[in-house]
Amino acid sequence: MNNIFVITELTEQGNIADVSLELMTKGRQLANELKVDLEALVIGHELNGIENELYPYGADKVWVADDARLKHYLTLPFTKIAVELFKEEKPQIALLGATTAGRDLGPRVSSALSSGLTADCTELVIGEHYDKKSDTQYDQLLYQIRPAFGGNIIATIINPDHRPQMATVREGVMKKSIVGTDYKGERIDLDFNKWLSDEDFIVSIIERHIEESDINIKNASIIVAGGYGVGSKDNFKLLHNLAHVLGGEVGASRAAVDAGFAPHERQVGQTGITVRPKLYIACGISGQIQHTAGMKESAMIISINNDPDAPINAVADYVITGDLGAIIPKMIEAYHKNTK
Amino acid sequence: MKKLNIVVLAKQVPDTRNVGKDAMKADGTVNRGALDAIFNPEDLNALEQALRIKETYGANVCLLTMGPPRAAEIIREAMFRGADEGILLTDRAFAGSDTLATSYAISQAIRKINPDMIIAGRQAIDGDTAQVGPQVAEKLNWPQITYTEEILKLSEKEIQIKRRLENGVEVVKSPMPSVITVTGSAPECRTRNAKLTMKYKHARTISELQNENRDYEALLMDKPHLIIKEWSVKEVDADTDLLGLSGSPTKVKKIENVVFTAKETRRLGDSEQEINELFADLIKNHTIG
Numbered sequence: 351m352n353n354i355f356v357i358t359e360l361t362e363q364g365n366i367a368d369v370s371l372e373l374m375t376k377g378r379q380l381a382n383e384l385k386v387d388l389e390a391l392v393i394g395h396e397l398n399g400i401e402n403e404l405y406p407y408g409a410d411k412v413w414v415a416d417d418a419r420l421k422h423y424l425t426l427p428f429t430k431i432a433v434e435l436f437k438e439e440k441p442q443i444a445l446l447g448a449t450t451a452g453r454d455l456g457p458r459v460s461s462a463l464s465s466g467l468t469a470d471c472t473e474l475v476i477g478e479h480y481d482k483k484s485d486t487q488y489d490q491l492l493y494q495i496r497p498a499f500g501g502n503i504i505a506t507i508i509n510p511d512h513r514p515q516m517a518t519v520r521e522g523v524m525k526k527s528i529v530g531t532d533y534k535g536e537r538i539d540l541d542f543n544k545w546l547s548d549e550d551f552i553v554s555i556i557e558r559h560i561e562e563s564d565i566n567i568k569n570a571s572i573i574v575a576g577g578y579g580v581g582s583k584d585n586f587k588l589l590h591n592l593a594h595v596l597g598g599e600v601g602a603s604r605a606a607v608d609a610g611f612a613p614h615e616r617q618v619g620q621t622g623i624t625v626r627p628k629l630y631i632a633c634g635i636s637g638q639i640q641h642t643a644g645m646k647e648s649a650m651i652i653s654i655n656n657d658p659d660a661p662i663n664a665v666a667d668y669v670i671t672g673d674l675g676a677i678i679p680k681m682i683e684a685y686h687k688n689t690k
Numbered sequence: 691m692k693k694l695n696i697v698v699l700a701k702q703v704p705d706t707r708n709v710g711k712d713a714m715k716a717d718g719t720v721n722r723g724a725l726d727a728i729f730n731p732e733d734l735n736a737l738e739q740a741l742r743i744k745e746t747y748g749a750n751v752c753l754l755t756m757g758p759p760r761a762a763e764i765i766r767e768a769m770f771r772g773a774d775e776g777i778l779l780t781d782r783a784f785a786g787s788d789t790l791a792t793s794y795a796i797s798q799a800i801r802k803i804n805p806d807m808i809i810a811g812r813q814a815i816d817g818d819t820a821q822v823g824p825q826v827a828e829k830l831n832w833p834q835i836t837y838t839e840e841i842l843k844l845s846e847k848e849i850q851i852k853r854r855l856e857n858g859v860e861v862v863k864s865p866m867p868s869v870i871t872v873t874g875s876a877p878e879c880r881t882r883n884a885k886l887t888m889k890y891k892h893a894r895t896i897s898e899l900q901n902e903n904r905d906y907e908a909l910l911m912d913k914p915h916l917i918i919k920e921w922s923v924k925e926v927d928a929d930t931d932l933l934g935l936s937g938s939p940t941k942v943k944k945i946e947n948v949v950f951t952a953k954e955t956r957r958l959g960d961s962e963q964e965i966n967e968l969f970a971d972l973i974k975n976h977t978i979g
């Protein structure tokens with residue numbers, strides 16, 4: 351009772367999605383601190399052995415709802431299962447990915463349980479709170495920390511009196527790491543049919559076109575990112591060349607994505623992906639807060655910008671002032687020279 | 691097909707996309723007064739979907755917004771673009787509502803309007819939560835279709851929608867009534883129509899008329915289409931315990947301004963030699979290579 355739950359999500363191949371494993375990692379830390387168990391909910395189809403993907407991340411219990419009708423995410427039955435399970439198990443914290451499914455499911459579940467939900471958290475920590483009005487001390491609340499107001503402020507949100515305390519987190523924001531390959535929990539197959547009726551299947555999926563993208567900037571250790579200053583899709587080739595010789599990936603600012611220079615999967619920042627590579631080379635990126643929010647944790651940042659006062663320079667370790675069209679080829683050359 | 695009654699949910703928001711230098715105070719806090727109040731961008735995408743339905747199938751489009759008195763501005767804006775009427779939910783008791791309390795208030799208003807469908811924006815740029823649409827749907831026990839990009843088919847009984855997911859698209863069908871939330875990748879909203887702008891220029895709420903102290907109240911009584919309805923807690927029969935701060939499970943504990951902590955930065959020129967030295971260092975310390 352009063353444990354921490356992660357509502358997990360599955361990939362197209364039927365594995366636990368990275369964002370859920372990242373939340374399991376965070377959930378395990380919080381559970382240790384609160385001295386409670388970590389539990390996962392998996393809803394889908396053909397889930398034999400799925401628990402084994404979750405145990406290494408410290409899952410004490412894995413609740414499974416396996417049914418052909420639940421193969422793809424559907425708002426109503428997924429909500430029903432989560433809500434009924436939570437009514438029985440009364441978790442104190444429930445986490446889910448800020449994905450299209452998670453952001454569809456989270457609000458619906460929280461509304462049904464009249465609990466609070468904070469979207470897109472960037473940090474989750476346990477803390478205390480004193481409420482003056484009611485003279486009440488709360489000892490172990492979940493601080494749900496997130497940017498707000500277009501990223502111009504950072505807000506700490508709490509839910510003092512309602513449970514579960516719910517939060518969504520984007521992929522790549524939390525780090526994923528296993529507790530141990532021999533960690534063992536328990537799988538429980540849910541008797542969910544008692545909760546579902548035909549009413550829950552009134553919305554149906556007619557068609558799906560999912561393109562598994564092979565772009566993966568989240569795990570790249572070197573990212574060469576381009577902004578609006580790159581100027582065109584064609585000029586982005588230069589960045590691809592540099593990324594290629596360095597063994598890295600290409601990232602982009604939202605302005606570059608909006609202008610069609612790069613696909614959305616490459617967008618770094620608050621509404622894109624959060625990255626923490628060893629090296630981040632920002633080319634023609636001004637460094638607005640929504641962009642830096644997604645890359646400022648990089649171990650080393652080099653900025654190439656023809657404006658010596660570009661805001662990105664404040665987070666950069668090296669600033670090269672000049673035209674990226676001239677500088678990038680020199681970098682490629684310098685790399686070859688020094689690795690010969 | 692009968693004429694559909696569509697409610698579009700829209701919010702007036704501070705223009706957080708244009709937080710320019712003058713919008714930040716010297717102490718680094720946001721100068722809210724310096725930000726324009728705008729029609730939430732994705733709510734314009736939502737309005738466009740409603741107006742397309744109106745053109746194709748015939749519909750009455752009502753814009754519903756909860757906010758302070760000045761939020762009537764976005765109702766007029768919607769009328770200039772083709773909405774038929776508007777309702778402003780406004781009351782001190784609504785102030786401080788989080789998404790759950792907001793969706794409770796909105797769902798109470800919806801019960802009174804009894805529409806055939808609700809079209810909302812995906813999310814509002816002030817909070818970026820994307821919660822109000824699904825929560826209104828839950829409160830009404832209606833199905834929801836989020837991330838709508840295109841309405842493919844519509845009848846009194848059923849709607850077919852193309853949704854934009856992070857890595858693809860999905861076509862779903864849902865019975866009516868339902869709540870639809872529209873993403874920014876859906877078609878942009880049409881601009882103002884000159885005739886409609888003339889027609890609705892003087893649309894006002896009763897409070898606005900009183901504040902303006904102008905004597906066209908009688909005139910408005912002859913032209914009821916110019917009256918923007920104003921509803922308080924009483925009109926929507928809401929329980930005040932479920933509104934405002936007391937009805938909001940989430941509380942803001944702390945707000946911090948984002949300050950850049952400048953790192954120690956080395957500045958280089960763009961000469962071959964300087965770039966060469968930088969790369970030699972990067973390779974030596976195993977950042978690359």
Ligand SMILES: Cc1cc2nc3c(=O)[nH]c(=O)nc-3n(C[C@H](O)[C@H](O)[C@H](O)COP(=O)(O)OP(=O)(O)OC[C@H]3O[C@@H](n4cnc5c(N)ncnc54)[C@H](O)[C@@H]3O)c2cc1C
Pocket residue numbers: 500501576577578579580602603604605606617618619620621622623633634635636637638639640641644654655656657660672673674675706707815
């Ligand atoms: C709610 C919200 C969420 C957002 N989320 C994100 C997000 O996730 N990611 C994101 O990136 N943005 C996001 N933004 C947008 C963000 O505010 C900025 O608009 C965007 O990051 C700017 O992109 P940019 O730096 O590429 O473009 P610009 O600001 O136009 O900067 C271009 C830069 O290129 C430089 N330049 C031009 N030519 C050259 C040249 N030849 N050589 C070298 N330098 C050159 C210029 O000096 C300038 O600094 C968001 C905004 C909002 C409101």
Ligand SMILES: Nc1ncnc2c1ncn2[C@@H]1O[C@H](COP(=O)(O)O)[C@@H](O)[C@H]1O
Pocket residue numbers: 699700701730732733736754755756757789792796809810811812813814815817818819820821822823
């Ligand atoms: N105060 C409000 N009045 C009317 N509609 C709202 C209000 N707040 C949110 N909405 C609707 O709900 C959507 C999601 O808002 P949010 O959950 O705040 O991101 C918005 O795009 C609007 O369509």
